[in-house]
Amino acid sequence: MLKKDQISVIIVDDHQVVIDGLLSMLKYNEQIKFILTTTDPTQVIPMLEETPVDMLITDVMMPALPGNELAKKVKERFPQIKILALSMSGEGQLVSQMIDEANISGYMLKNISKTELAKALEKIAEGGIYFSKDVIEELQRANQRKKHSQEAHLTDREIEIIRLIEKEYNNKQIAEVLFISERTVETHRKNILRKTHTSTVIGLVKYAYEYKLI
Template sequence: MSATYSIIIADDHAMFLDGLTSILSEEKSIKIILTAKTGTQVLKYLRINKDEKIDLVITDINMPEMDGVALNQAIKFEFPQIKTLVVSMLEEAKKIKQLTEANANGYISKNAEKTELLNAITNILEGDNYFSPRIKQVLMEAMFSEKSSPEIALTKRETEVLKLIAQEFTTQEIADQLFLSKHTIESYRKNLISKLGVRNLAGLTRYAVEKGLLA
Protein backbone atom coordinates (compact mmCIF):
# COMPACT_ATOMS: atom_id res chain seq x y z
CA MET A 1 0.00 0.00 0.00
CA SER A 2 1.59 3.25 -1.12
CA ALA A 3 -1.26 5.64 -0.28
CA THR A 4 -2.19 6.67 3.26
CA TYR A 5 -5.45 5.28 4.61
CA SER A 6 -7.51 6.52 7.54
CA ILE A 7 -8.87 3.85 9.85
CA ILE A 8 -11.23 3.65 12.84
CA ILE A 9 -11.08 0.74 15.30
CA ALA A 10 -13.99 -0.29 17.55
CA ASP A 11 -13.63 -2.91 20.30
CA ASP A 12 -14.66 -2.88 23.94
CA HIS A 13 -11.76 -5.08 25.05
CA ALA A 14 -8.97 -2.67 25.99
CA MET A 15 -6.17 -5.23 25.68
CA PHE A 16 -7.17 -6.24 22.15
CA LEU A 17 -7.77 -2.63 21.15
CA ASP A 18 -4.31 -1.66 22.38
CA GLY A 19 -2.71 -4.61 20.61
CA LEU A 20 -4.39 -3.87 17.31
CA THR A 21 -3.52 -0.20 17.59
CA SER A 22 0.10 -1.12 18.25
CA ILE A 23 0.27 -3.39 15.19
CA LEU A 24 -1.29 -0.87 12.83
CA SER A 25 0.74 2.05 14.20
CA GLU A 26 3.81 0.37 12.68
CA GLU A 27 2.30 0.60 9.19
CA LYS A 28 3.33 3.85 7.48
CA SER A 29 0.37 3.69 5.11
CA ILE A 30 -2.20 3.55 7.92
CA LYS A 31 -3.39 6.44 10.07
CA ILE A 32 -5.61 5.58 13.03
CA ILE A 33 -8.19 8.36 13.36
CA LEU A 34 -10.22 7.00 16.27
CA THR A 35 -10.35 4.08 18.70
CA ALA A 36 -13.75 3.46 20.26
CA LYS A 37 -15.34 1.02 22.70
CA THR A 38 -18.85 1.10 21.20
CA GLY A 39 -20.44 1.26 17.79
CA THR A 40 -22.38 4.30 18.98
CA GLN A 41 -19.15 6.28 19.40
CA VAL A 42 -18.03 5.39 15.88
CA LEU A 43 -21.31 6.37 14.29
CA LYS A 44 -21.42 9.64 16.23
CA TYR A 45 -17.90 10.51 15.04
CA LEU A 46 -18.74 9.73 11.41
CA ARG A 47 -21.90 11.83 11.52
CA ILE A 48 -20.11 14.81 13.07
CA ASN A 49 -17.12 14.57 10.72
CA LYS A 50 -18.87 13.83 7.44
CA ASP A 51 -16.26 15.67 5.38
CA GLU A 52 -13.36 13.64 6.81
CA LYS A 53 -12.23 10.78 4.57
CA ILE A 54 -12.40 7.48 6.45
CA ASP A 55 -11.36 4.44 4.45
CA LEU A 56 -11.96 1.54 6.82
CA VAL A 57 -13.72 0.71 10.09
CA ILE A 58 -12.44 -2.36 11.94
CA THR A 59 -14.98 -3.62 14.46
CA ASP A 60 -15.71 -6.41 16.90
CA ILE A 61 -19.24 -7.88 17.02
CA ASN A 62 -20.08 -8.00 20.73
CA MET A 63 -20.00 -4.43 22.04
CA PRO A 64 -22.29 -2.45 24.38
CA GLU A 65 -24.92 0.00 23.09
CA MET A 66 -24.51 -0.95 19.42
CA ASP A 67 -22.92 -4.22 18.29
CA GLY A 68 -20.78 -4.75 15.21
CA VAL A 69 -23.65 -6.06 13.10
CA ALA A 70 -25.76 -2.95 13.69
CA LEU A 71 -22.72 -0.71 13.22
CA ASN A 72 -21.89 -2.30 9.88
CA GLN A 73 -25.48 -1.91 8.71
CA ALA A 74 -25.52 1.76 9.73
CA ILE A 75 -22.19 2.50 8.04
CA LYS A 76 -23.20 0.80 4.81
CA PHE A 77 -26.49 2.72 4.80
CA GLU A 78 -25.14 6.18 5.70
CA PHE A 79 -21.54 5.97 4.49
CA PRO A 80 -21.42 3.31 1.75
CA GLN A 81 -17.96 4.45 0.63
CA ILE A 82 -16.42 3.28 3.92
CA LYS A 83 -15.08 -0.29 4.00
CA THR A 84 -15.69 -2.52 7.03
CA LEU A 85 -13.70 -5.41 8.51
CA VAL A 86 -15.02 -7.51 11.39
CA VAL A 87 -12.43 -9.01 13.73
CA SER A 88 -14.17 -11.26 16.25
CA MET A 89 -14.00 -14.50 18.22
CA LEU A 90 -17.63 -15.16 17.28
CA GLU A 91 -18.18 -17.79 14.58
CA GLU A 92 -21.96 -17.82 14.56
CA ALA A 93 -23.33 -18.48 11.06
CA LYS A 94 -26.40 -16.26 11.56
CA LYS A 95 -24.29 -13.23 12.52
CA ILE A 96 -21.83 -13.84 9.67
CA LYS A 97 -24.70 -14.12 7.20
CA GLN A 98 -26.22 -10.87 8.46
CA LEU A 99 -22.88 -9.15 7.92
CA THR A 100 -22.34 -10.51 4.41
CA GLU A 101 -25.91 -9.59 3.44
CA ALA A 102 -25.22 -6.06 4.71
CA ASN A 103 -22.09 -5.86 2.50
CA ALA A 104 -19.38 -6.16 5.15
CA ASN A 105 -16.06 -6.27 3.32
CA GLY A 106 -14.30 -8.81 5.50
CA TYR A 107 -14.35 -11.07 8.54
CA ILE A 108 -11.45 -12.71 10.36
CA SER A 109 -10.94 -14.27 13.78
CA LYS A 110 -9.24 -12.52 16.67
CA ASN A 111 -6.95 -15.55 16.68
CA ALA A 112 -5.64 -14.65 13.22
CA GLU A 113 -1.93 -14.10 12.75
CA LYS A 114 -0.61 -10.57 12.20
CA THR A 115 0.14 -11.42 8.56
CA GLU A 116 -3.47 -12.44 7.88
CA LEU A 117 -4.78 -9.29 9.56
CA LEU A 118 -2.58 -7.06 7.42
CA ASN A 119 -3.41 -9.12 4.33
CA ALA A 120 -7.15 -8.69 5.02
CA ILE A 121 -6.77 -4.93 5.50
CA THR A 122 -4.66 -4.59 2.34
CA ASN A 123 -7.14 -6.58 0.23
CA ILE A 124 -10.09 -4.56 1.47
CA LEU A 125 -8.42 -1.17 1.03
CA GLU A 126 -7.40 -2.13 -2.51
CA GLY A 127 -11.00 -2.94 -3.42
CA ASP A 128 -11.39 -6.65 -2.69
CA ASN A 129 -13.21 -8.46 0.10
CA TYR A 130 -11.51 -10.79 2.55
CA PHE A 131 -13.15 -13.56 4.56
CA SER A 132 -10.89 -16.03 6.34
CA PRO A 133 -11.03 -19.72 5.33
CA ARG A 134 -12.66 -20.59 8.66
CA ILE A 135 -15.43 -18.02 8.21
CA LYS A 136 -16.10 -19.29 4.68
CA GLN A 137 -16.31 -22.82 6.09
CA VAL A 138 -18.88 -21.77 8.72
CA LEU A 139 -21.02 -20.15 6.01
CA MET A 140 -20.80 -23.19 3.74
CA GLU A 141 -21.75 -25.57 6.57
CA ALA A 142 -24.74 -23.38 7.42
CA MET A 143 -25.87 -23.35 3.77
CA PHE A 144 -25.71 -27.15 3.53
CA SER A 145 -27.51 -27.47 6.85
CA GLU A 146 -30.34 -25.22 5.64
CA LYS A 147 -30.71 -27.27 2.44
CA SER A 148 -30.85 -30.54 4.37
CA SER A 149 -33.39 -29.12 6.84
CA PRO A 150 -36.44 -27.96 4.86
CA GLU A 151 -38.38 -24.99 6.25
CA ILE A 152 -41.32 -26.00 8.45
CA ALA A 153 -44.50 -24.23 7.40
CA LEU A 154 -46.54 -22.78 10.25
CA THR A 155 -50.08 -21.50 9.95
CA LYS A 156 -50.82 -17.88 10.82
CA ARG A 157 -52.43 -18.96 14.10
CA GLU A 158 -49.51 -21.25 15.00
CA THR A 159 -47.11 -18.37 14.41
CA GLU A 160 -49.20 -16.07 16.63
CA VAL A 161 -49.24 -18.62 19.45
CA LEU A 162 -45.51 -19.31 19.09
CA LYS A 163 -44.63 -15.60 19.27
CA LEU A 164 -46.72 -15.12 22.41
CA ILE A 165 -45.17 -18.20 24.03
CA ALA A 166 -41.70 -16.83 23.27
CA GLN A 167 -42.73 -13.51 24.82
CA GLU A 168 -43.47 -15.42 28.07
CA PHE A 169 -47.24 -14.96 28.12
CA THR A 170 -49.11 -17.61 30.12
CA THR A 171 -51.51 -20.03 28.48
CA GLN A 172 -54.47 -18.10 29.87
CA GLU A 173 -53.07 -14.74 28.69
CA ILE A 174 -52.55 -16.12 25.19
CA ALA A 175 -56.08 -17.52 25.18
CA ASP A 176 -57.47 -14.12 26.22
CA GLN A 177 -55.47 -12.24 23.54
CA LEU A 178 -56.48 -14.60 20.72
CA PHE A 179 -60.09 -15.08 21.97
CA LEU A 180 -59.59 -18.84 22.21
CA SER A 181 -60.03 -21.33 25.04
CA LYS A 182 -57.19 -22.30 27.33
CA HIS A 183 -57.59 -25.90 26.14
CA THR A 184 -57.14 -24.81 22.50
CA ILE A 185 -53.92 -22.95 23.33
CA GLU A 186 -52.60 -26.01 25.18
CA SER A 187 -53.31 -28.08 22.06
CA TYR A 188 -51.45 -25.55 19.89
CA ARG A 189 -48.51 -25.68 22.29
CA LYS A 190 -48.30 -29.48 22.20
CA ASN A 191 -48.64 -29.55 18.41
CA LEU A 192 -45.91 -26.90 17.99
CA ILE A 193 -43.52 -28.87 20.21
CA SER A 194 -44.13 -31.96 18.08
CA LYS A 195 -44.07 -30.15 14.72
CA LEU A 196 -40.86 -28.25 15.41
CA GLY A 197 -39.08 -31.21 16.99
CA VAL A 198 -38.28 -29.45 20.26
CA ARG A 199 -38.69 -30.72 23.83
CA ASN A 200 -40.26 -27.88 25.78
CA LEU A 201 -41.21 -24.19 25.94
CA ALA A 202 -37.53 -23.20 25.97
CA GLY A 203 -37.13 -25.01 22.65
CA LEU A 204 -40.12 -23.14 21.21
CA THR A 205 -38.65 -19.84 22.37
CA ARG A 206 -35.25 -20.64 20.86
CA TYR A 207 -36.91 -21.53 17.55
CA ALA A 208 -38.85 -18.26 17.52
CA VAL A 209 -35.69 -16.25 18.20
CA GLU A 210 -33.67 -18.10 15.54
CA LYS A 211 -36.38 -17.47 12.96
CA GLY A 212 -36.55 -13.78 13.83
CA LEU A 213 -40.19 -13.91 14.93
CA LEU A 214 -39.56 -11.52 17.83
CA ALA A 215 -37.84 -8.81 15.76
Protein backbone atom coordinates in the same frame (compact mmCIF):
# COMPACT_ATOMS: atom_id res chain seq x y z
CA MET B 1 -1.18 13.41 7.84
CA LEU B 2 -1.84 10.54 5.45
CA LYS B 3 0.92 9.50 3.10
CA LYS B 4 0.14 8.50 -0.46
CA ASP B 5 -1.54 5.07 -0.66
CA GLN B 6 -1.97 4.84 3.13
CA ILE B 7 -5.16 3.21 4.41
CA SER B 8 -6.96 5.31 7.02
CA VAL B 9 -8.71 3.19 9.65
CA ILE B 10 -11.06 3.61 12.61
CA ILE B 11 -11.39 0.85 15.23
CA VAL B 12 -14.35 0.28 17.54
CA ASP B 13 -14.40 -2.42 20.22
CA ASP B 14 -15.94 -2.27 23.67
CA HIS B 15 -12.72 -3.71 25.12
CA GLN B 16 -9.76 -1.33 25.13
CA VAL B 17 -7.37 -4.29 25.36
CA VAL B 18 -8.50 -5.47 21.93
CA ILE B 19 -7.96 -2.01 20.45
CA ASP B 20 -4.51 -1.85 22.04
CA GLY B 21 -3.70 -5.26 20.61
CA LEU B 22 -4.68 -4.27 17.08
CA LEU B 23 -2.67 -1.05 17.32
CA SER B 24 0.35 -2.96 18.59
CA MET B 25 0.10 -5.59 15.86
CA LEU B 26 0.27 -3.04 13.06
CA LYS B 27 2.15 -0.11 14.56
CA TYR B 28 5.12 -0.63 12.24
CA ASN B 29 3.02 -1.11 9.11
CA GLU B 30 3.50 2.12 7.19
CA GLN B 31 0.63 1.35 4.80
CA ILE B 32 -1.95 1.53 7.57
CA LYS B 33 -2.82 4.70 9.49
CA PHE B 34 -5.07 4.40 12.53
CA ILE B 35 -7.01 7.67 12.68
CA LEU B 36 -9.53 7.06 15.44
CA THR B 37 -10.33 4.45 18.09
CA THR B 38 -13.22 4.17 20.51
CA THR B 39 -14.79 1.74 22.95
CA ASP B 40 -18.19 3.37 22.42
CA PRO B 41 -19.88 2.34 19.16
CA THR B 42 -22.44 5.14 19.47
CA GLN B 43 -19.60 7.61 18.89
CA VAL B 44 -18.57 6.14 15.53
CA ILE B 45 -21.06 8.05 13.34
CA PRO B 46 -20.20 11.47 14.89
CA MET B 47 -16.50 10.65 14.50
CA LEU B 48 -16.92 9.77 10.84
CA GLU B 49 -18.86 12.96 10.21
CA GLU B 50 -15.83 14.90 11.45
CA THR B 51 -13.05 12.70 10.04
CA PRO B 52 -13.63 10.54 6.94
CA VAL B 53 -11.69 7.26 6.76
CA ASP B 54 -11.21 4.44 4.27
CA MET B 55 -12.09 1.58 6.58
CA LEU B 56 -13.95 0.66 9.76
CA ILE B 57 -12.84 -2.29 11.88
CA THR B 58 -15.70 -3.16 14.21
CA ASP B 59 -16.30 -5.69 16.94
CA VAL B 60 -19.53 -7.64 16.45
CA MET B 61 -20.73 -8.27 20.02
CA MET B 62 -21.07 -4.88 21.72
CA PRO B 63 -23.82 -4.17 24.28
CA ALA B 64 -24.37 -0.47 23.51
CA LEU B 65 -24.75 -1.02 19.77
CA PRO B 66 -24.12 -4.43 18.15
CA GLY B 67 -21.61 -4.48 15.33
CA ASN B 68 -24.12 -5.64 12.73
CA GLU B 69 -26.38 -2.66 13.48
CA LEU B 70 -23.43 -0.25 13.51
CA ALA B 71 -22.16 -1.61 10.18
CA LYS B 72 -25.58 -1.11 8.63
CA LYS B 73 -25.79 2.50 9.88
CA VAL B 74 -22.27 3.29 8.65
CA LYS B 75 -22.92 1.80 5.22
CA GLU B 76 -26.13 3.82 4.87
CA ARG B 77 -24.41 7.09 5.80
CA PHE B 78 -20.95 6.46 4.36
CA PRO B 79 -21.27 3.87 1.56
CA GLN B 80 -17.66 4.41 0.48
CA ILE B 81 -16.26 3.12 3.79
CA LYS B 82 -15.14 -0.50 3.72
CA ILE B 83 -16.05 -2.57 6.78
CA LEU B 84 -14.13 -5.40 8.43
CA ALA B 85 -15.91 -7.22 11.25
CA LEU B 86 -14.02 -8.92 14.09
CA SER B 87 -15.53 -11.42 16.48
CA MET B 88 -14.72 -14.25 18.85
CA SER B 89 -16.87 -16.58 16.73
CA GLY B 90 -18.03 -16.67 13.13
CA GLU B 91 -21.72 -17.41 13.64
CA GLY B 92 -22.95 -18.13 10.12
CA GLN B 93 -26.35 -16.46 10.28
CA LEU B 94 -24.86 -13.23 11.64
CA VAL B 95 -22.12 -13.17 9.00
CA SER B 96 -24.71 -13.64 6.25
CA GLN B 97 -26.83 -10.87 7.75
CA MET B 98 -23.91 -8.44 7.78
CA ILE B 99 -23.04 -9.32 4.17
CA ASP B 100 -26.65 -8.78 3.06
CA GLU B 101 -27.47 -5.68 5.12
CA ALA B 102 -24.15 -3.86 5.40
CA ASN B 103 -22.19 -5.19 2.43
CA ILE B 104 -19.19 -5.84 4.67
CA SER B 105 -15.86 -6.51 2.97
CA GLY B 106 -14.53 -8.96 5.51
CA TYR B 107 -15.12 -10.94 8.68
CA MET B 108 -12.34 -12.39 10.82
CA LEU B 109 -11.93 -14.03 14.20
CA LYS B 110 -9.97 -12.29 16.94
CA ASN B 111 -7.34 -15.05 16.99
CA ILE B 112 -5.88 -13.69 13.74
CA SER B 113 -2.17 -13.23 13.29
CA LYS B 114 -0.47 -9.92 12.56
CA THR B 115 0.38 -11.13 9.04
CA GLU B 116 -3.19 -12.20 8.27
CA LEU B 117 -4.65 -8.95 9.58
CA ALA B 118 -2.30 -6.86 7.44
CA LYS B 119 -3.09 -9.00 4.41
CA ALA B 120 -6.82 -8.60 4.99
CA LEU B 121 -6.65 -4.81 5.37
CA GLU B 122 -4.56 -4.41 2.23
CA LYS B 123 -6.82 -6.66 0.17
CA ILE B 124 -9.97 -4.90 1.36
CA ALA B 125 -8.44 -1.47 0.72
CA GLU B 126 -7.77 -2.53 -2.86
CA GLY B 127 -11.46 -3.33 -3.33
CA GLY B 128 -11.33 -7.03 -2.51
CA ILE B 129 -12.93 -9.08 0.25
CA TYR B 130 -11.37 -11.15 3.01
CA PHE B 131 -13.09 -13.76 5.14
CA SER B 132 -10.94 -15.95 7.37
CA LYS B 133 -10.94 -19.70 6.78
CA ASP B 134 -12.90 -20.43 9.97
CA VAL B 135 -15.60 -17.95 8.96
CA ILE B 136 -15.91 -19.39 5.46
CA GLU B 137 -16.29 -22.88 6.92
CA GLU B 138 -19.00 -21.66 9.29
CA LEU B 139 -20.81 -19.96 6.39
CA GLN B 140 -20.75 -23.26 4.53
CA ARG B 141 -22.13 -25.09 7.57
CA ALA B 142 -24.84 -22.44 7.96
CA ASN B 143 -25.82 -22.86 4.32
CA GLN B 144 -25.99 -26.64 4.81
CA ARG B 145 -28.18 -26.20 7.89
CA LYS B 146 -30.47 -23.89 5.95
CA LYS B 147 -30.64 -26.32 3.04
CA HIS B 148 -31.53 -29.30 5.23
CA SER B 149 -34.05 -27.33 7.26
CA GLN B 150 -35.73 -26.19 4.05
CA GLU B 151 -35.82 -29.74 2.73
CA ALA B 152 -37.50 -30.87 5.95
CA HIS B 153 -39.68 -27.71 5.90
CA LEU B 154 -38.53 -26.86 9.41
CA THR B 155 -39.32 -23.33 10.55
CA ASP B 156 -36.86 -21.09 12.42
CA ARG B 157 -38.91 -21.59 15.59
CA GLU B 158 -38.78 -25.38 15.19
CA ILE B 159 -35.00 -25.31 14.77
CA GLU B 160 -34.81 -23.09 17.86
CA ILE B 161 -36.80 -25.68 19.81
CA ILE B 162 -34.60 -28.52 18.52
CA ARG B 163 -31.55 -26.70 19.89
CA LEU B 164 -33.23 -26.31 23.29
CA ILE B 165 -34.23 -29.97 23.29
CA GLU B 166 -30.60 -30.88 22.64
CA LYS B 167 -29.72 -28.85 25.76
CA GLU B 168 -32.18 -31.09 27.69
CA TYR B 169 -34.79 -28.37 28.24
CA ASN B 170 -38.24 -29.77 29.05
CA ASN B 171 -41.47 -28.34 27.63
CA LYS B 172 -41.99 -25.95 30.54
CA GLN B 173 -38.45 -24.57 30.26
CA ILE B 174 -38.73 -24.17 26.49
CA ALA B 175 -42.04 -22.35 26.93
CA GLU B 176 -40.46 -19.96 29.44
CA VAL B 177 -37.43 -19.24 27.24
CA LEU B 178 -39.51 -18.63 24.10
CA PHE B 179 -42.46 -16.92 25.86
CA ILE B 180 -44.99 -19.39 24.47
CA SER B 181 -47.36 -21.85 26.11
CA GLU B 182 -46.46 -25.45 26.94
CA ARG B 183 -49.28 -26.57 24.65
CA THR B 184 -47.65 -24.69 21.76
CA VAL B 185 -44.31 -26.32 22.57
CA GLU B 186 -45.94 -29.74 22.53
CA THR B 187 -47.48 -29.00 19.13
CA HIS B 188 -44.11 -27.91 17.79
CA ARG B 189 -42.48 -31.08 19.11
CA LYS B 190 -45.04 -33.29 17.38
CA ASN B 191 -44.55 -31.41 14.11
CA ILE B 192 -40.76 -31.65 14.44
CA LEU B 193 -40.83 -35.42 14.98
CA ARG B 194 -43.17 -35.83 12.01
CA LYS B 195 -41.05 -33.70 9.68
CA THR B 196 -37.76 -35.33 10.69
CA HIS B 197 -39.21 -38.88 10.67
CA THR B 198 -37.97 -39.47 14.20
CA SER B 199 -39.86 -40.78 17.22
CA THR B 200 -37.57 -40.14 20.19
CA VAL B 201 -35.46 -37.29 21.60
CA ILE B 202 -32.30 -39.31 20.95
CA GLY B 203 -33.33 -39.88 17.36
CA LEU B 204 -34.14 -36.20 16.92
CA VAL B 205 -30.81 -35.06 18.36
CA LYS B 206 -28.98 -37.56 16.13
CA TYR B 207 -30.85 -36.14 13.14
CA ALA B 208 -29.98 -32.58 14.18
CA TYR B 209 -26.27 -33.40 14.44
CA GLU B 210 -26.27 -35.35 11.19
CA TYR B 211 -27.78 -32.44 9.28
CA LYS B 212 -25.83 -29.80 11.22
CA LEU B 213 -28.93 -28.10 12.64
CA ILE B 214 -27.05 -27.71 15.95
